[in-house]
Amino acid sequence: MKTIIEPFRIKVVEPIKMTTPQEREEALQKAGMNLFLVPAEEVLIDLLTDSGTGAMSSEQWAGIMRGDESYAGAKSYFRFEERLQEMTGFDHVLPTHQGRASERILFELVGGEGKVVPNNNHFDTTRANIEHSGASAVDLVVDEGKNPRDRSPFKGNLDVAKLERLFSEVGPERIPLVMITITNNSGGGQPVSLQNIRDVREVCRKHNKPLFLDACRFAENAYFIKLREPGQGDRSVAAITREMFGLADGATISAKKDGMVNIGGVLLLRDEELYRQAQNLLILTEGFPTYGGLAGRDLEAMAQGFEEVLHEDYLAYRLRSTEYLGVRLLDMGVQIVEPPGGHAIYIDAKSFCAHLPPEQFPGQSLVCALYRHGGIRSCEIGRVMFGENATMELVRMAIPRRVYTQSHVDYVIEVIGEVYERRQALKGLRMVYEPPALRHFTATFEEV
Numbered sequence: 437m438k439t440i441i442e443p444f445r446i447k448v449v450e451p452i453k454m455t456t457p458q459e460r461e462e463a464l465q466k467a468g469m470n471l472f473l474v475p476a477e478e479v480l481i482d483l484l485t486d487s488g489t490g491a492m493s494s495e496q497w498a499g500i501m502r503g504d505e506s507y508a509g510a511k512s513y514f515r516f517e518e519r520l521q522e523m524t525g526f527d528h529v530l531p532t533h534q535g536r537a538s539e540r541i542l543f544e545l546v547g548g549e550g551k552v553v554p555n556n557n558h559f560d561t562t563r564a565n566i567e568h569s570g571a572s573a574v575d576l577v578v579d580e581g582k583n584p585r586d587r588s589p590f591k592g593n594l595d596v597a598k599l600e601r602l603f604s605e606v607g608p609e610r611i612p613l614v615m616i617t618i619t620n621n622s623g624g625g626q627p628v629s630l631q632n633i634r635d636v637r638e639v640c641r642k643h644n645k646p647l648f649l650d651a652c653r654f655a656e657n658a659y660f661i662k663l664r665e666p667g668q669g670d671r672s673v674a675a676i677t678r679e680m681f682g683l684a685d686g687a688t689i690s691a692k693k694d695g696m697v698n699i700g701g702v703l704l705l706r707d708e709e710l711y712r713q714a715q716n717l718l719i720l721t722e723g724f725p726t727y728g729g730l731a732g733r734d735l736e737a738m739a740q741g742f743e744e745v746l747h748e749d750y751l752a753y754r755l756r757s758t759e760y761l762g763v764r765l766l767d768m769g770v771q772i773v774e775p776p777g778g779h780a781i782y783i784d785a786k787s788f789c790a791h792l793p794p795e796q797f798p799g800q801s802l803v804c805a806l807y808r809h810g811g812i813r814s815c816e817i818g819r820v821m822f823g824e825n826a827t828m829e830l831v832r833m834a835i836p837r838r839v840y841t842q843s844h845v846d847y848v849i850e851v852i853g854e855v856y857e858r859r860q861a862l863k864g865l866r867m868v869y870e871p872p873a874l875r876h877f878t879a880t881f882e883e884v
């Protein structure tokens with residue numbers, strides 16, 4: 437079959453509100469042209485993020501009812517622990533309320549003044565937690581990963597030569613661990629090969645340093661490995677997943693992505709001493725180690741989500757449906773970051789709005805146009821988010837898991853196509869309110 441269908445049927449529906457162009461214009465003006473400030477109810481198709489926005493299965497909802505809410509030693513915890521042990525091979529499993537809580541605990545223990553933490557690309561909360569500890573975060577993605585038109589299969593790889601250079605420049609004593617983000621979210625959702633994880637592991641072994649995975653989208657990464665890496669095509673995604681985790685000494689996970697839940701996170705550790713210290717910090721700020729800032733029902737939903745995400749018919753649909761959006765945009769002449777990543781499509785706003793200079797926020801202008809024209813919410817990743825440091829002007833359309841059907845995506849394609857035909861009419865923006873930090877969340881704009 438050529439058509440890859442949604443491998444589920446719909447049992448519960450949530451209406452979405454159709455709005456008139458005038459209603460959207462009002463909502464946009466009220467929000468100072470910042471889509472983070474538009475109420476979700478005024479959005480028709482919400483592609484702001486794939487984090488915590490997925491739909492749970494009937495088995496996950498059943499787990500919600502089964503949740504054991506005992507303070508200590510709840511049955512739900514043991515089910516969660518067993519699932520993660522089986523899936524990853526790690527002995528020590530700590531639940532946290534989300535990914536950044538795992539990061540905060542880890543870097544409070546291994547970070548600190550003068551330390552340097554390499555990664556392919558640090559996600560923004562990872563970088564922020566590292567820097568908060570006093571350490572610095574270094575991005576070492578391969579050069580292909582920085583070129584939106586390069587179609588290499590594993591553009592998320594960490595550059596091993598750059599890593600060796602970093603070890604000799606700053607000295608191993610300042611590097612507490614090496615991290616790899618799978619898939620590379622900040623780098624366009626691009627995958628990392630198994631061979632690259634093995635090569636980085638080898639460098640770590642030589643310098644006697646632990647390797648950690650930021651494993652939010654481990655299942656999407658494993659399926660890319662199955663599809664693209666020589667010799668991996670016949671293996672199960674479960675086996676590839678187990679090998680990826682087996683190469684690491686620890687992992688932080690936001691379960692809001694491939695955990696298929698609306699809230700939750702995990703910290704996985706091998707080292708006994710580090711585990712004890714992490715457990716103590718967990719008790720201090722998250723909760724007792726058998727619930728970690730979550731309810732028993734959340735642990736049930738996670739245990740089930742981590743099982744379902746490895747179903748290969750789900751993963752085939754997931755990657756194919758993201759690719760479908762990307763390929764159709766390319767066919768219309770809309771430049772995107774190629775090849776399509778696992779969880780999102782990134783439009784190159786610099787070429788889309790070639791008539792607008794970067795100072796006039798071409799990405800934000802496009803974000804506003806997609807909302808105005810079709811009620812679609814997307815996210816600027818460029819000048820607004822990174823200021824003068826922005827290397828690209830991108831608009832990210834992240835796809836929530838199991839939420840939208842192909843006809844929703846066809847609608848999105850149609851809206852983008854119509855905006856593209858009239859792209860010359862898009863106006864530049866100026867920022868009228870600029871908050872001191874993380875300005876993309878609350879800044880406001882007006883048209884030039």
Ligand SMILES: *Cc1c(COP(=O)(O)O)cnc(C)c1O
Pocket residue numbers: 487534535536537559561562617621622650652689690691692693700701
């Ligand atoms: C989402 C994400 C995080 C942080 O997880 P939260 O659950 O949002 O705290 C860390 N790393 C990557 C790669 C992510 O995508």
